[in-house]
Amino acid sequence: MHLIETRNLSYVYRGSVAALSNVNFIAERASRIAVIGANGAGKSTLFKHFNGILKPTSGEVLIRGEAVTRENIREIRKSVGLVFQNPDDQIFSPTVEQDIAFGPMNLGLDEETVAHRVDAALSLLGIEHLRERVPHHLSGGEKKRVAIAGVLAMEPQVLVLDEPTAGLDPQGVASLVEFVNTLPQKYGMTVIFSTHHVELVPEIADSVYVMDQGEIVAQGSVAEIFVKDDLLARTRLDVPVIPKLLRSLRDDGVDVEMAYTFGDARRALTDAYERRR
Ligand SMILES: Nc1ncnc2c1ncn2[C@@H]1O[C@H](COP(=O)(O)OP(=O)(O)OP(=O)(O)O)[C@@H](O)[C@H]1O
Numbered sequence: 001m002h003l004i005e006t007r008n009l010s011y012v013y014r015g016s017v018a019a020l021s022n023v024n025f026i027a028e029r030a031s032r033i034a035v036i037g038a039n040g041a042g043k044s045t046l047f048k049h050f051n052g053i054l055k056p057t058s059g060e061v062l063i064r065g066e067a068v069t070r071e072n073i074r075e076i077r078k079s080v081g082l083v084f085q086n087p088d089d090q091i092f093s094p095t096v097e098q099d100i101a102f103g104p105m106n107l108g109l110d111e112e113t114v115a116h117r118v119d120a121a122l123s124l125l126g127i128e129h130l131r132e133r134v135p136h137h138l139s140g141g142e143k144k145r146v147a148i149a150g151v152l153a154m155e156p157q158v159l160v161l162d163e164p165t166a167g168l169d170p171q172g173v174a175s176l177v178e179f180v181n182t183l184p185q186k187y188g189m190t191v192i193f194s195t196h197h198v199e200l201v202p203e204i205a206d207s208v209y210v211m212d213q214g215e216i217v218a219q220g221s222v223a224e225i226f227v228k229d230d231l232l233a234r235t236r237l238d239v240p241v242i243p244k245l246l247r248s249l250r251d252d253g254v255d256v257e258m259a260y261t262f263g264d265a266r267r268a269l270t271d272a273y274e275r276r277r
Pocket residue numbers: 013014015017018019037038039040041042043044045046085
């Protein structure tokens with residue numbers, strides 16, 4: 001049984017926009033999955049099916065083997081936390097602290113547990129200093145962190161992040177990458193995210209889905225996806241600069257191991273240099 005599975009999922013918005021067609025998507029426990037695709041490819045629409053915000057026009061969405069129903073939707077929203085692309089769609093309480101407490105309170109947890117979860121989420125996101133602030137007066141990146149903290153405080157099994165780095169400064173992106181990478185190892189959490197920032201994908205994902213016009217056009221490991229130059233170009237994407245550079249060195253006959261992340265590339269280039277000495 002998979003943690004999340006969609007079978008031939010299709011979705012048509014009112015007004016007859018066919019946003020998804022025959023999408024087969026699988027997420028396992030403690031995995032890191034990137035969904036990439038151009039604007040309008042269907043990423044957000046797919047994500048909204050993972051916790052029952054949207055219902056399939058046809059096909060199925062199974063969470064731990066069960067279809068989303070009126071009876072289990074509360075339970076499913078508890079285990080699949082979705083952070084929207086625009087944090088304003090998610091933040092509505094008068095203070096950051098109250099906003100983060102809202103989800104756990106709705107789960108019926110006692111006051112002490114709620115307080116503990118709020119503290120933990122504030123600390124994980126590095127936003128303790130924003131505790132008393134009015135969410136609507138925060139910057140875009142600060143709001144994004146508050147929205148993520150609010151979902152994390154529910155302690156979901158799956159964290160779904162729609163464009164998590166949009167609007168973050170470079171340090172914010174780096175700390176988000178570091179933070180997201182701790183979740184599968186430390187908490188057994190699955191992270192599914194969309195991004196237009198292909199450079200980030202090898203740093204935070206093991207497997208990648210490529211979407212184009214509502215369809216999944218490729219799926220595989222980071223290494224399998226980022227050799228598909230033609231497909232990526234056709235779908236208005238690109239190969240990240242690190243594998244692009246290493247591949248071009250190898251094509252020129254340089255004896256260097258292939259690498260996808262900054263850390264692996266650094267090791268591969270150091271090894272290649274040592275071998276030459
Ligand atoms: N509420 C809606 N009503 C009608 N059509 C919609 C609605 N929301 C999205 N769409 C359409 O569905 C398609 C998929 O949109 P979606 O937001 O899922 O794409 P996306 O891959 O997340 O795009 P982006 O990278 O721009 O966020 C697009 O053609 C979009 O115009």
